[in-house]
Amino acid sequence: MYELKDREYIIVFTGPDGSGRKAVADAVGQTFHMVKVLSHTTRAPRPAEADGQDYHFITEEQYDRMERNGEFLESIRLGASRYGIREEDVANCFRTSGCLYLILNCEGASILKKLYGDRVVRFFIYADRSVVEERQRAKGIPEDAIQAHMSRYEQEMECQADCEHAYENYDLAHTVFDITNTLEGYLKRELVERD
Ligand SMILES: Nc1nc2c(ncn2[C@@H]2O[C@H](COP(=O)(O)OP(=O)(O)O)[C@@H](O)[C@H]2O)c(=O)[nH]1
Numbered sequence: 001m002y003e004l005k006d007r008e009y010i011i012v013f014t015g016p017d018g019s020g021r022k023a024v025a026d027a028v029g030q031t032f033h034m035v036k037v038l039s040h041t042t043r044a045p046r047p048a049e050a051d052g053q054d055y056h057f058i059t060e061e062q063y064d065r066m067e068r069n070g071e072f073l074e075s076i077r078l079g080a081s082r083y084g085i086r087e088e089d090v091a092n093c094f095r096t097s098g099c100l101y102l103i104l105n106c107e108g109a110s111i112l113k114k115l116y117g118d119r120v121v122r123f124f125i126y127a128d129r130s131v132v133e134e135r136q137r138a139k140g141i142p143e144d145a146i147q148a149h150m151s152r153y154e155q156e157m158e159c160q161a162d163c164e165h166a167y168e169n170y171d172l173a174h175t176v177f178d179i180t181n182t183l184e185g186y187l188k189r190e191l192v193e194r195d
């Protein structure tokens with residue numbers, strides 16, 4: 001397991017699908033020059049998705065091989081698809097940046113917490129059921145995937161109590177501003193406010 005040095009943090013954005021984890025995470029990540037660790041997955045890419053940008057899309061056989069080789073720091077199954085974070089990707093990201101971020105479901109977030117303790121900071125992002133459903137529709141997520149996500153909404157919401165920080169996300173700029181302030185307390189980058 002990769003040993004974390006002083007001031008190295010793993011920032012995890014979690015919460016229900018459609019709550020805005022990716023939008024919030026990418027904005028906050030840019031502010032702090034954090035590197036995003038992409039997951040490997042066996043699910044097929046959607047038309048708007050690209051390999052190496054949204055996920056590393058791999059076959060079941062490739063995933064099996066990597067799992068057998070013990071390459072995954074955490075690995076989960078959701079329905080017919082598998083998702084995992086490769087340990088080497090985490091180590092490589094720390095070589096280029098002192099801080100990295102990931103977007104995971106609750107199960108993955110708690111696995112990383114158990115592995116890295118205080119060095120993992122979980123930000124739980126949430127919004128009402130009807131809002132997250134509508135956002136996914138507007139984003140063009142296929143209806144069957146939306147229904148699968150919504151069937152997990154309550155379960156993912158239960159994760160809130162377990163997370164270090166929780167933010168409702170209705171006004172994106174507002175959410176990003178609040179999380180940036182909280183994260184500054186950990187990273188101490190001495191950000192300068194600009195209009
Ligand atoms: N634990 C864990 N969760 C992941 C990983 N990669 C993605 N996820 C989460 O798995 C869920 C399903 O991913 P998504 O791309 O929406 O696939 P879909 O459910 O097939 O539409 C989302 O909540 C993701 O944030 C991973 O490596 N580990």
Ligand SMILES: Nc1ncnc2c1ncn2[C@@H]1O[C@H](COP(=O)(O)OP(=O)(O)O)[C@@H](O)[C@H]1O
Nearest residue numbers: 017018019020021022023135139169170171172
């Ligand atoms: N506060 C917000 N208000 C309106 N739309 C938002 C807000 N936050 C995110 N979105 C949009 O909602 C959709 C889902 O957000 P996304 O970040 O992909 O969610 P997640 O990663 O949690 O599934 C995206 O199209 C995103 O641009």
